[in-house]
Amino acid sequence: MRTSNVDAIQTVSFIGAGNLATQLALTLFEKQNEIQQIYSRTLDSASLLASQVGAEATDNLEDISAKVDLLVISISDKAMPEVVSRLQGLNTLVVHTAGSVPMDILSSCSPRIGVFYPTQTFTKAVRVSFDNIPLCIEANRDIDYIRLKQLAQLISTHVTEVSSAQRKSIHLAAVFACNFSNHMLAIADDLLQKEDLPLDILKPLVVETIEKAFRISPKKGQSGPAIRHDQNVIAEHMVRLSDKPLFAEIYEKVTKSIQEI
């Protein structure tokens, strides 16, 4: 049973002092949360962040106290198994911030586990606002889900409950939406470079395409020769790509997919 009569999360510690940990710790600190400890493999990194949020810095995982309301593990996917194996039997809420790691990886750390995943990339240098960043949260206990949700809503207006299975779909979707659309720009850049033209010549069109996709949906916003079934233009483009067989195969498959979706 979910109720809002729960104690709010007030004290938070961080495992990791990377880009996301830094942005999140600074933001929670400003929202009156008490940041207790920052762990990093290198004491300098831990100290740099700790000094900004009034926390204690450590490079020793054994120093980490479970006497906090929330322990946030924000490290690389690769480092997760080893760090998790060294954080056993804590009796507090432990979450990670990774998009592609199931919540269950934390099972040996604590009976109370969760995920706090912002769908955005971060850099330490540029301070970001979480206001418009979707926060995907998950917890194995209802009461902890409510606490995480309250904390998330302090900093973002886009808080969504997302299961580990759903997060896998988000990750796959992001490969298409981000990595692959970026590669479409890389192919365009390659084609333009051959004619000594800068990619910037397409910037207003690309920006408008993306804005329109989010405004009316990408399916409704689709334009170009594929959706118009303009065989003359498609055939001409295939001829122009004859010296780039992989680009030609991509052109053919994506054209077919646009016509079939």
Add this chain to the structure above:
Amino acid sequence: MRTSNVDAIQTVSFIGAGNLATQLALTLFEKQNEIQQIYSRTLDSASLLASQVGAEATDNLEDISAKVDLLVISISDKAMPEVVSRLQGLNTLVVHTAGSVPMDILSSCSPRIGVFYPTQTFTKAVRVSFDNIPLCIEANRDIDYIRLKQLAQLISTHVTEVSSAQRKSIHLAAVFACNFSNHMLAIADDLLQKEDLPLDILKPLVVETIEKAFRISPKKGQSGPAIRHDQNVIAEHMVRLSDKPLFAEIYEKVTKSIQEI
């Protein structure tokens, strides 16, 4: 020989009263150009635009006078051959505004021809500034190229000389950069809908991806499992796509292309 001691273009007429013609006529009018005539197949469309720029409206191509410095043909690619065949032997500079049509299509209209192609889509309803829209211009005579360039520079800071051959490459590149990247979002949307998740959950990531691509180049900005050669994640994604064979083929080809480009 190109020199800047040329008479500037001052009087302009338009064949077409569509989105681009409307935006361009309004902008040139504001920049003190005299708009003389607006032709459209429907007199209402011609009159609507003509009344805003102090021009004469007509739905009869034979009314169009060659006594202007510039005649802009801004109609659909499909309508171009027929309209062009009815505009014979004009003795003034005639340009079209199409991305994918060679300049030479205008050869029978006038000995002085060119292209004035903004790489952006337009809607009538939303007034746009041309300031940051790249204008690709071409002319068969040097003196007319200079005139077109001067006119273009009145309204945009991004004026580039682009040959008909280069415009073909821009058009092909735009299919990848706009139509195909939009379809990558459509695939992402499809995958997310199956999990009852909105595409908006990826918006900040997509926007940052596109900004980064133009900031540091898409090749340098590439991230994700393909460029990391993360075979575990790639194999898992292929399994998840097994019920979508066309998406799986696209995943495979684009992954290969990211690794090879």
